[in-house]
Amino acid sequence: MLNTTIFIALSVPLGMALSLFLSLCLQGMKRGRAPATMLMLLPLVVPSGAIVYFWKVLFDANGLVQKLLLQMGFEHEVVAQNGWAMGVLVAVFLWKNVSYNIVLFWSGLNWIPKTYYEQMALEGAGKWKQFTNVTWIYLSPTTFVVLLMSIVNSFKVFKEVYMLYGAYPSPNIYMLQHYMNNQFLSLNMQKLSSAAYILFLVIGIVLLIVFYAQKRVTDAYQ
Template identity: 45%
Template sequence: MNKLEEIGKLNKFKIKKSSKILKKHKIDPAFLFLLAGFAGLIMFYIWPFFVSMGYAFMDKTVNGSFVGLRNFIELFHNKPYLLGLKNTLIFIGISVPLGMFLSLMVAMLINRIKKYKELFVLVFLIPLVIPSGSMVFFWKALFMNQGYVNSILNTVGLKGINWLETSASLYVIAVIFIWKNLGYNMVLFMAGLHNIPKENYEAATVDGANEVKTFFYITLPGLVSMIVLVAIMSIVNSFKVFKEIYLITGKYPHESIYMLQHFMNNMFYSLNYQKLTTATSIMVLIITLLVQFLFWFERRHGE
């Protein structure tokens, strides 16, 4: 027997021994693969987050003293932070429900199409693959003071608006957010519509229910879980809109689109980690409360 055969037999023995250990202790091999990813999640995300959370209760980053809730109290007396918090909540309140409604309507319309359905789905998914930086010039050319939108308004006899330097900038960013996330939410809603049994619609038709009643009594109840998922994804993505705002308006946007991320970005550049981590903690708390409310809604109204 040569050395290569000995190595092969030794490897087979090790594999059999490992399999016996896994069977003996009833360890699913998939668990070992998930363990590596979970370890990376703890090491690079969860652990640094909790370490940075400690700065929210300290007066200094290095050799600091515990100050309790003083940083939180001072933060709620900070005008830029309160402005960012207010604008962020207003933006979520406008863009998330409107984006979900439009996504659902588009999903229902495409779901009725028999020909070229894949083509329409592809068209709405295009914004997902276009980098934000590539679209900056397009949005600027569209909404700048001498842009295409104002040219159209002037053509029909209306006065143009300085879209990016007035309170109208909030609606511009809402349009960009909806445009970018419409396709993704639409696909999720289409999956939810596909899971609703067709027998329910057939029974409603036999009973004489019109489209409005069918929508409220069959479609919406059947989409509760998907609505909650889309709402959570939309809320999380709404906190990422800072990238588009920064690329389009620069470091000093109009006060109506000064978001929490602007405040945290400024605190990072000024090395004020106490305010940065305090603001981050409150943002995480807000997202957690919103997500818990959505889960409660799903448990109460889901099937």
């Protein structure tokens, strides 16, 4: 559970911030928007198995990154510890989900009337003031949707971890989904049921907090 919490705490904020930044960049582009959009949305059409295989070639025990580190003079014991495994999982999560979040943010940005920005520009407001007083306020409903979907998708990372590191990875990246899958394979239904209840309660509490925060923010701006 600690590993799962750390993974969510890293991947969800990074994914949301990166998606919003790229969406704003797309909105501000005057040329080359179409090819840039196709490039950013490419992970949506690429099978996840191919993506994981690409990362596996890079970060496997005999992968390209480890070979480069050994050639650079790092000791084999340091390289074999895979201390960057959690970072690899976060990178895979971002690769998979940022494109989906960009679609959501892009949709929310297009609903904001352009006249609001023109009015603030006439009043001398800069880009940052326009973002905080217009974009961020009117994008808050979309932001909560992205947050909700990011949290849900963060619990669906098991397939990628399994393909990269197997059913029993290092203790630093042994997720709650690993535990549930391994208990199911060993037919230990008592521990599997306990883990399922814990997962249900955690997701339920997190979603209740998100919905409560959304209601407070919506009421504050009305």
